[in-house]
Amino acid sequence: MKTQASTLVFLEQYEMGYRGYHLSITVMIALEIILSFTCFVRAQAPTVVNNPKPERISSDPTVSDTTYSETYLLPLLKNKDPQIRQSVALKLSELEKPSVVAIKAIVNLLADSSERVRFQALAGLMRLGELATDELSKTLSDTTLVGKFSYHSEAYNGGRYLNISNSDLAYAALSYAKTTDVDVLLSRYNTAPNSKTKPNAKTDIDFLLSRFNVSSKSVRERILRLLETVPVQVTPTLYKAIEGDDRTLAITAINMVGRASSPKTDAVPILSRIMINGSDNLRKAASFTLAKIPGVGITTLQRMLNSPNAVIRRYSLAAYPADVDSAALLIATFLKDPDSEVRSVALNRIQTPDFSESYFYARRSPCELVAKTEQLSKFWLTLPRSTVVDVLLLLKDASPKVRQSAIRTLGSLACIHPEHASTIADTLLKQIANPAVGIKSEAIAQLAKLTETGIAPRANNCLDIIVIELEKTMSQRRNKEVIESDNQWRTEEGTHQLLTILRKIKLPDTPHKDLIKLLTTLTLEQGEYGNKDVDSILMARPAWKDEMVKELISRYPKLKLFDYKALETLHHFKSNSPVFIQAFDQLLLHPDKNIRIQAAIELVELENTDRVLNVLQEGARSFEGYAGTYGLAADYLTNSIKGIERLIAIVEDPKTTKKTRNALLYYGLSRVVDKDKRVADLVLASAGDLSNPDQDHMIWALRSVKTHRDQVQTTLEKAFYSKNAEVRRAVAMVWAELGFLPDKLLNRITEDPVPRVRETVFQLLNSLPTNDSRLIDIINIAIKDTNQDVRDAALQFAGQLGNVGRAILTEYASKGNPLTYDFFNGIEKLRSYDRALLSVLELRKVNASQDVRTQIDDLLGTVESDSLVDRNKLYTQLQSQNENDRYSAAKTLFALHEDPWAKGGDIATVLMNIEVDRILRERLGKVLDQLYPVYEVLTSGRIRHLPQFPWPPPAGYQRVVVQRDLLKIGQNATLGTVYNKLVSTLETADKGFEHGLFELESSGFALVARMEHIESDGTPLPDPGRWIKDGYPNMSLLSFLGDLFFEKPGFFRIVVFAITDDVAPVANAKAQLPDFSTGAAAMPRDMAAKPFTNDQEVLALVYCFERRKNASIVPRRDGALSAQQHLIKAGVWAR
Structure with missing residues (x-):
């Protein structure tokens, strides 16, 4: 017998890749009955992997090793029961040597009407691997739609719903097959018609139908994708593809040789011929494959480095392994190669030894690369001492590409050789003034990376150079042609890099006037959010910030021109300095009311003067409850005694609208109700005013009143006579929250004509002792209420009453009443169950909805006593035609610590079925995300x-x-x-x-x-x-x-x-x-x-x-x- 722990191990191993599990004895008996055509078998778990069967499983007495012949199995695929077809698909895929007919039969099941059968066929084909490659490769051209598939897409980060075809499923099977016949794929690629060939359609109908088939180009693309990922065995067919006429296939084949676990040395002559006579793309692929063949492959590359052909030298140098002894010395010698392209490659190799990942490394800081791996450090440390000088000389090279590569390489060398770091930084600084845009941009980028690591130029004119270049870059950002081109991001990046340099170099205490203007412009562009780089420059430099405030104000000689963007910028400079206060003080006279109020909000914490309070009072007079500036003005007035007095004056002013009065009382003054008796009186009066259209809001405001409990209670009692149900409901909720005894309101609430009010009675009942007889009476009345919400509130509350509540819930369920979410919520609150309650719930499962049945099963799984749950019913449920019921029963039995391998392993079989379904969905989903990128697909499944x-x-x-x-x-x-x-x-x-x-x-x-x-x-x-x-x-x-x-x-x-x-x-x-x-x-x-x-x-x-x-x-x-x-x-x- 297996234990619970062994089942978990089993499922973990299953997901990791074990394949070949057989059906349990119970399932095999059922299949034998099928074979005699007297009954049918229930569905079984698909097998998704190819590994040999673990010894632990094969020796299990509960597992059958019975096999069946194709003669018996193939006719059963015509059976109308999908569960039978699924079981037969599994057994066919388990045959040791299935015939072509059997494999075709499994492939045909990819188009079955049942998704579970399709999944079983897909899993079987993954298991068969290279045996099924031929039939699957043929199916790549079949775009017949087989159904809709919904899954969770990692690429989309959400659900997707697509139409899938036979071709999609065949591609998925080939993608995840343990083994694949590469020769078959190569042959299928070569026999696919050229994509440029027009379809040979005999009729217009034939032509239209052909439009729905996968084009030859799509088939070839899918085969190429498969060849790029499948396990590789080097064969003569692969060599033939390398020397074939199709360059795309040849490149893929060359890369496949490089991916082989042990590349064959007999590929070297072929690759050598390609290096000499092939195209650039073929040479590139051949050189990197030669680099992966130890011994003769590396030796061949070394010979190629001596070739008089510069193109051959370039690709050989790019691929030469960095971990080979003396690689650094060899690569450095090519800094003086007569060909500029070779010199550029040599520079790139010094900058990033693993040239194949140059883009990845280019995103890293040079100093970060030095410590990346021991291999890279060894390479750099073995470079000749003259390397730095040689690279500096290349800054004068005639080729712009070489000069640009030299700048990148200097960034790396500055970290490798600290003794040259300052010299390199000053050299890069000079290159910033270079008229060539590419060189200028690269110099700025490398200098920014170096300054981030503490390596900064020491030249006296450093600040002036950076400021001049920053001004040029910012002017380009505003240039119409730049904005409309794809180069706008370059200017944005350049600005950021220049600011990075400014953050790290030493700046004078005295503000630099030109830089102040530029920094002000940058901050003004960003508004409230500011510019993080600018903020970092201004940190610990208050004098600079004050100058920027002056600069900002000077740009608006007329106060009315000072707009919201400028206001947001000024807010970003917030400080306690007199310059800042003076600037906002001027804005108190701005003609725009909102700007005046926001200026007052900025100043109120710095100077609580009458001028500031007057503006805030002006804003509060316009507050009608909407979020915004006027509400903020009212909020800030509540922070001081003077402000509160002004709010009270507005509320008591007869000219104030009722809307504003209520808004100020509810949103503002209610927060300070205990600080001023006048405020408390105003709130209480408004809450008790039955004619107040916002009375319910004011009732809620009474929660803040802590010092006038008697008056609050009297006001609430009076307010309950309101005709407005929302007011009465608010009274009940606030009454309960403040902890008043419920006696005065209980009867009035339970008899209220509005359900939303009646259901609040349970808020009040929380204050009664559990032995109070009124609890049961009120619950029994509420359970019979005509409104479901009231009944649900009663059911939830019953769960708090222990044995009494359990009896109430049992009786409720036994009468056939709806089992709602709140009913189960009440059940969960009981935390202990008896046989009577569980028996009623088991009976209610018969005609209940799927959700209710699942909730009942989940509840049964939490029962601790072995005698309370009828496990036999759950085992019977494992045989249900409904998949969800089977899974629910299996989960419940597993939670009750039932042995998953007992009784023929039914629990393990169901759990395995669900788990494998999950794995297949995940794998097929990844394939579909690859075939149909998210940005090209609509939820309808159409490609757009x-x-x-x-x-x-x-x-x-x-x-x-x-x-x-x-x-x-x-x-x-x-x-x-x-x-x-x-x-x-x-x-x-x-x-x-x-x-x-x-x-x-x-x-x-x-x-x-x-x-x-x-x-x-x-x-x-x-x-x-x-x-x-x-x-x-x-x-x-x-x-x-x-x-x-x-x-x-x-x-x-x-x-x-x-x-x-x-x-x-x-x-x-x-x-x-x-x-x-x-x-x-x-x-x-x-x-x-x-x-x-x-x-x-x-x-x-x-x-x-x-x-x-x-x-x-x-x-x-x-x-x-x-x-x-x-x-x-x-x-x-x-x-």
């Missing part, structure tokens, strides 16, 4: 470049056409040009403007921006309040708009730019606005190259939403701005 934007667009928008002269994109613009311009516009307006790209059916696209949180006049909230935290909540946009997600009411905006020829679409009320995060992050090249035609326009769609108090988010109707006004407020239109 981008997700679709609904058109006509969803209703609820304001629209405006953005004129071409405003875009400044020129006459011959492409869709890529327009896309880059729109992205630049959004990101320049605010770095928080994330976006997603969607395709339009009319050969255009839509760019959807992230939702903003705005004021009622369209002004964005100050960052970071402008943006919903972490983008959208984890739900669909439609669900989000219907959810009370925010603490306070407010306004929200989404901007969509659509490139379309339909500038007056009829809105589609049924369409849904997609979440920006579901769009693509970049535009595919083929779309970017398409022209922006004269018929197309940039149509801006602005969606504005409002969430009012106690309501869902809805499109804003009253007082909505025009689309152009919204874009101006968002900072987009003017740019």
Whole structure:
């Protein structure tokens, strides 16, 4: 008998790759019955791997080693029962030498109507390996759809739903086969028709049907992918492919020789001929394969290094192994090679000895590379002493490529030879002024990496050089041609690298005027978020920060020109310095009310003067409960006694609107209710005012009142007479939270006509002792309530009452009442069960839903007493036709410590079945992600470049056409040009403007921006309040708009730019606005190259939403701005 632990080991081994497990005795008996055609067998676990059967399993007496002949098995594949077909597929794949007919039969099952049968066939073909290669390779051209497949995609980081074909499943089987017949794959590649050949269609119908087949190119691509990953055995066919006419196949074959566990030395003559006579790509592949053949392969490369042909020397040098003795000395000699390309390769090898991974290493700091491995350190330390001098001389080389490589190599040498580090740093500094853009950029990049590690130039003019170059780079960033080209990221990166150098070099205490101007501009571009590099430079330099504040103010000679971007920048410089205080003090007179208030908010913590408080009071007078500047003004007033007095004055002012009065009491003053008796009186009076439309809010505010309990209780009693159910519900909840005795409200709540109020009675019952008889009476009344929510609340509460509650729940279940989530929640709270309750639950499983049956099984699995659960019923459930019921029973029995190998190993069989299903789904999912990259596939399973934007667009928008002269994109613009311009516009307006790209059916696209949180006049909230935290909540946009997600009411905006020829679409009320995060992050090249035609326009769609108090988010109707006004407020239109 197996133990529980052995089962876990079994499953772990199964996932790690053991194959060949046989069916349990019970299953084999069933199969024997099938063979006599008197009954059928239940489904069995697919076998997914090829390893020999472990001795521990093969010696198990509960496992049958019975085998069946093909003659018996093949006819059963026509049986209508999928479980029979699945079992036969398993047995066919276990045959020692299956015939071609048997293998074809298994391959045909890939198209079975049952997914489980398809999985069984897939697992069997993986197990058969090279025996099935021939049939599977033929199936690569069969794109017949066999069904839909849903799985969790690692690439998509979520669920995917695709149509899959025979070709997909065959590719998956070949990808995970233990062994593969490479010769068969090579032959299939060579016999596939050329992709350029037109289909030989006899009729139009034949031609149309051929369009649905995998093209020869796709078959060849799939075979090449397989050849790149399958285990390799070097064969004559492989050598033939190397010398064949197909260069793509030849390169793959050469690489396969290199991947072989022990590359054959007889490949060397073939590879040598390719090095001499082959194309560049063939030479490259041959050289790296020669480097992997010890002895004769390395010797051949050394001979090739002496070739008069520079191309042969170049590829030989690139592949020469760094771990060979004297490799560093040999490679360094080629720094003086007469060919510039060879010199460049030599430099790259010194910079990064493992040349094949040069891109990976290029992303690392040079000093980080020195310590990467002992092998690299050994290589560098054996370089000749003259290497540094030789590389410095190459900075004057005639070839720009060599000079650029020399700069990269110097970055590495500075770390290898600290004695030369300063000299190298000063040399790189001089190269920053080089007119060649590539050399300049490389010098900046390497110097930035070195300064990060503490190696900085010592030249006296270092700061001046960096400032001059920073000014040039920043001016390029604003250049229209640069912005519209693909080089914008280069200028961004260059700016960052120059700032990195500035962070590390020694700066004078006296601010550098030109640098102050540049740093101010950079911070102004970033606004509230600031620039991290600039912040690091300013750290511990308060005098520099003060000068930047002065510089910022000087750029706005007229106060009214000082805008929100400047305000955010000024906020980023926040300090206690007089310069900062003076700047914000001037803004208290700004004509824009919001800017005045934000200035006062900045100053109130530094100087609590009447001027500051007056501005905050001005803002508080306009507060009506919406999140934003006015609410912040009210919040800050509550932080001081003077501020509280001003808020009280506003509330008591008869001119104040009821909306503002209630908002100030609820959101502001309620937080300080115990600090001032006048505030307490105002809150109590408002909470007791039955005519107050916001009375429920004020009731909730009473939770903060700690010092006036008698008055609070009296107010609550009075408020319960309100006709507003939300008020009565708030009274009950606050009454319970404050711990008042429930006697005065119990009867009134249980008799309330509104269910939401009645269910709050259980909040009050928590304060009663468990032996109070009223508990049972109220629960029994509530369980019979006409409202399910009230009944559920009673069921949950019953779970807290021990034996009494168990009896109540047992009786409830025995009467056939709905077994809801709250019922099971109440059961779980009991923590102890009796036979009566469990018997009732077992009976309820008969006609219950799948979820309820599973919940009952999960509950049974937590029972500790052996005598309470009827295990025989669970074993019977293992034979169910329903897969979920089988799995649920197996999990429950396993949780009850039943031996998984007992009774024919039924528990182990079911668990194994589910586990193998999981493994196959995971493997097939990885294959599909590889075949169909996420950005090319829609959830419908269709292959597309981008997700679709609904058109006509969803209703609820304001629209405006953005004129071409405003875009400044020129006459011959492409869709890529327009896309880059729109992205630049959004990101320049605010770095928080994330976006997603969607395709339009009319050969255009839509760019959807992230939702903003705005004021009622369209002004964005100050960052970071402008943006919903972490983008959208984890739900669909439609669900989000219907959810009370925010603490306070407010306004929200989404901007969509659509490139379309339909500038007056009829809105589609049924369409849904997609979440920006579901769009693509970049535009595919083929779309970017398409022209922006004269018929197309940039149509801006602005969606504005409002969430009012106690309501869902809805499109804003009253007082909505025009689309152009919204874009101006968002900072987009003017740019």
